[in-house]
């Protein structure tokens with residue numbers, strides 16, 4: 001959410017941001033509604049002030065035993081009370097409508113973000129590692145998993161329907177190793193490990209920006225105000241709702257683990273082979289809450305990216321980083337980098353991480369503030385990035401490290417989390 005005062009004084013900046021983000025918000029309609037609210041608020045406040053004067057006048061008239069004046073003033077007070085009683089529901093209705101429109105206003109993208117309509121216009125700006133050259137017939141991730149009995153999709157589909165899977169044997173151990181590897185490394189970087197709820201209330205989804213627009217991607221628990229999170233980002237954003245943090249506490253740095261659930265509405269027929277695009281997966285999430293300062297946000301944006309790059313480099317996976325364009329970054333972002341790992345079987349890079357900074361757009365939605373060194377209370381800035389999301393990361397991992405004999409070499413950095421094991425399938 002943007003500051004209403006900012007929208008009032010910069011309507012064209014907000015309209016341009018909406019255009020760049022393919023966001024259809026009608027800023028003029030919002031401002032017209034806002035003017036109605038302000039006018040009606042003023043009327044009601046005037047009426048209340050008049051009521052106060054009248055009650056003083058009534059007391060004065062009573063003191064002076066001026067019954068006629070007192071009765072007239074009481075009658076006038078009654079008329080005012082009826083006016084206020086009639087106007088208040090209308091005012092609340094208009095305030096609610098304005099709030100619902102405010103939730104749809106996008107953040108202002110940083111000028112460094114490429115202008116574009118969709119992911120085809122994201123701009124790669126960094127490459128690391130060489131695509132592996134196999135002198136044997138390399139297998140894709142699903143064939144590798146089948147070969148080593150690492151997955152059971154048929155039985156998962158029996159239990160849970162499409163886009164579900166069972167990880168078996170060393171794949172199950174590998175996923176847990178990856179989660180521990182990420183949690184361990186990030187903890188040693190001073191990020192506080194969290195294991196957060198995967199069920200959260202509506203307000204948390206409004207908070208991170210998933211609601212209202214992305215409701216169709218979220219599983220709802222029947223007859224409860226509870227929904228399954230698609231990312232720990234939702235739960236962590238909701239944790240601090242309505243709090244005022246001490247400036248000296250910032251930045252708060254979290255590495256949060258949670259199972260993640262996504263409807264993947266609108267992706268019918270896309271990435272149906274194996275475990276690339278599924279309804280449930282596990283993710284280790286980096287999350288920062290920092291002071292309201294652009295340079296500070298940009299610093300942490302780069303740090304979160306670097307943390308993920310270090311993890312991927314330790315997994316010895318070739319990747320590239322793309323600067324996400326305005327049409328693909330979504331409403332809440334000021335800037336966004338995706339990391340895409342090379343997938344040998346597809347001979348292309350596929351997204352495995354997504355890094356964003358949002359200034360105070362989420363903080364305003366959960367009313368999360370801090371008191372700065374001058375005692376001024378401000379909304380914080382928030383940022384997030386993937387540390388590891390599995391099983392998607394298993395795809396480049398298994399394919400890149402497969403050997404001629406079909407076994408898979410476990411990267412050095414993961415072995416301590418796999419009991420020292422060096423290979424899968426040997």
Ligand SMILES: Nc1ncnc2c1ncn2[C@@H]1O[C@H](COS(=O)(=O)NC(=O)[C@@H](N)CO)[C@@H](O)[C@H]1O
Pocket residue numbers: 230231232233262264275276277278279281283285351352353354355384385386387389391392393
């Ligand atoms: N349906 C899915 N199946 C498997 N992995 C997924 C799915 N959706 C997302 N992921 C993984 O989770 C990562 C982060 O998802 S994201 O929506 O891009 N971004 C976030 O959730 C942010 N909170 C940063 O993690 C993706 O890069 C991808 O690796």
